[in-house]
Amino acid sequence: MLRFLGIRLARALLTMVLVVTFAFVVLRLSGDPALLIMSADAPPEAVAAFRESWGLNDPIWQQYLRYFAAIFRGDLGQSMRDGRPAIELVAERVPATLALTIPALLIKIGLGVPAGVYAALHRNSFADRAVMLLAVAGFTVPSFVLGLVLVLVFAVTLGWLPSGGQESWRHAVLPVITLGIGGAAVLARFTRSAMLEVLGQPYMRTALAKGVPWHVAVRRHALPNAAIPTVTIIGFMVGSLLAGAVVVESVFSWPGVGRLLVVAVANRDLAVVQCILLLVAATMVTANLVVDLLYGALDPRLRAAPRGATA
């Protein structure tokens, strides 16, 4: 188990280093932060002074070494736009994003999994087709279109909810629904496929032949086995809790991490982008790690598998 954990942790660290290195290089090669933050009309003297004061004239490898040395001191850099530590800026936005993504995740799981199971158990029925039709519509409609349609109906026409902003819980309703519907649709489709596969397995036939009631066979044998691919998808969703609402935050003017990322990338606010990517990578690899551990809990075969044979 320790070896398993050690390998996973090493991979996680390597992933984070690669992500941050990639972002570091691409951001510096694709735009001069001085020109972007100061605007194109800024006097050349001001642009030069900005570049000098932020060390942007140094060779990129020197900047890279300086950046990594700072990370090991716990310093994730300072925002060029705000003059404040990048981690402070990002930390300010995390609660706003989680206020959308956590309820949205609950909706995804609460709607998507039961809908997928129900559709699988009633395969080819009217309910199955209706659920799948909605699921296809749910994940093919882009979130910005869905968001605008919801605003048009519930804010502009009916006047029930605000169209954007972050003043109260009412402002969160439409963005949460927008985020939730797309994810629920994805989960419904995956769960249905997984369930159908499991329901066709010989052990299900054996269980039924032994006289196990249908609902017991489904609960004891089908659901745990179908959970593995579903848990993988949910793992991805948990991993994207921090940066999974970029578009929706923009449509609903919600000041979360996603909006901060968009603005920081556009302005090449290097420290802020790198800080967000580091956190997103950390969340994603942590979620994957937890999913790996859950595999073992869900499937005894994986626990008993010889070393190196696990997924």
Added chain:
Amino acid sequence: MILSRRPLLLGAAAAAALPRFAIGQSDQRPSINIAVQKISNSNTLEVLREQSNVGERIFFSSLWEGLIGRDWLNEMKTVPGLATEWRRISDSVVELTLRENVRFHNGDVMTAEDVAFSFGRERMFGETLPTAQGRTISIRGDAIPSPAQRELPAEVTGVARRAWPALERVEVVDARTVRFHNATPDVTLEGRLSRFGSEIISRRAYQEAKGWFDWARKPVLTGPYKVVEFRPDHSLTLAAHDEYWGGRPPLRQIRFLEIPEVSARINALRTGEVQFACDIPPDQIGGIERDRAYEVQGGTILNHRISVMDKNNPALRDARVRRALTHAIDRKAIVDSLWGGRTVVPRGLQFEYYGDMYVSDWEAPKYDPALARNLLREAGYKGEAIPYRLLNNYYINQTPTSQVLVEMWRAVGLNVQIDMKENWSQILDRNGSRGVYDWSASAPFNDPVSCNVNQWGPNGQPQQVGIWTNEESNRLSVLLETSTDRAERKRAFRRMLEICEREDPAYTVLHQNATFTAKRKDIKWRAAPAFAMDFRQGNWG
């Protein structure tokens, strides 16, 4: 008492029709919300850092005020601001009399010391020294206070020196009189005093702020509204400054909300969450005004859209090819089709508010495809590709305009190819082939020095990044900056236009820029010909 249903229903309907502004119990003045695309690019509220159009909107005339102001609603004329009068002492010295009883947002009375501090090293210039014609000018150091132990962002001093390249010092003559001493003769000193970046701050508040960024997020000024809360990328809340020298502000609170999407801004207006929606593209105006409850105000602003040509591109080295580019453009067609006729084609890169310096008989290059074809033939142009580095709608209608331009150029035989870029750094990158790109030009004050010399002179960005230069034009730039002979200056400006727009084209003007604001029709408020929004007494209700 018997109540019939009809009066009740009528009453309810009337209540619903009332403006949905928040009205405080003790203060009956309305509060308003304004949806904007962006509040501040730099995440600060300091005029020496946020030198942008969006900055102009939140700064003027609500927060920042200078000694000489602008009448935003009356052709941007210069008017007394925090100074009531001014006079020339010499070609390089202006004396101003300060307005009495001007109070800052912290309650302090503005003094001559505040004015001198606002233009001092500690707040504006840091360690930089005044320059003129490329030479550093020695000054009497003892006349200038030394900077405090606080870090002034380097770009602030760059912006300050661009606005005031040769300002030597501000002398406090007495409690109500100050003198601005320039190191060289300068006829534009009064213009510079009215420009974006020459506003007055509270010395005490600046020095008491923990750091520069703390100051820059909550500056203490003299405007009719004061900063209550600034949440970068989200909102800016201003409250009435009831001790304002120009009278009690008509609004209790103004809240700017950052809503990046156009449709979301329009929706917020329709739901009543905001009373104003800014940055409305021309193609949305008809849709908004179809509902009679709303109207769209605004129009041309002091900013021209131009196309810049890289003289060093092999295909553009011959001035005749660049001239062909200018004559192939049907500017009126662009204005009529993409702007619905809501803007105009200016008379070259100049503004009517230049006053005496405005060259009224100048014209933008004539649309003449035959002339363009002849010029290309004479230049021996063989269809070499000319790259057009383009940003995706950084300016309103930028992308559709570029597509129209490429087709107009193709019609006369020019092979211009769009090359999409992500940011300004990529547009100006010296690596690879540069050909044509989009830009805009503003005039921060009413003289060609503020725009033409600033942008196309030897220190302008195109010359700094090696896109264009012209020796004669550079000499004229220096003359415009330092000569006090107005007739000579006007001749120099005309000649500069001839060079930059016809003989050795550096750019070509496309159209004047415009900005549009949607609002409820029942709100009595008038938009200025600028990004600035005036919410002072006299422009509300």
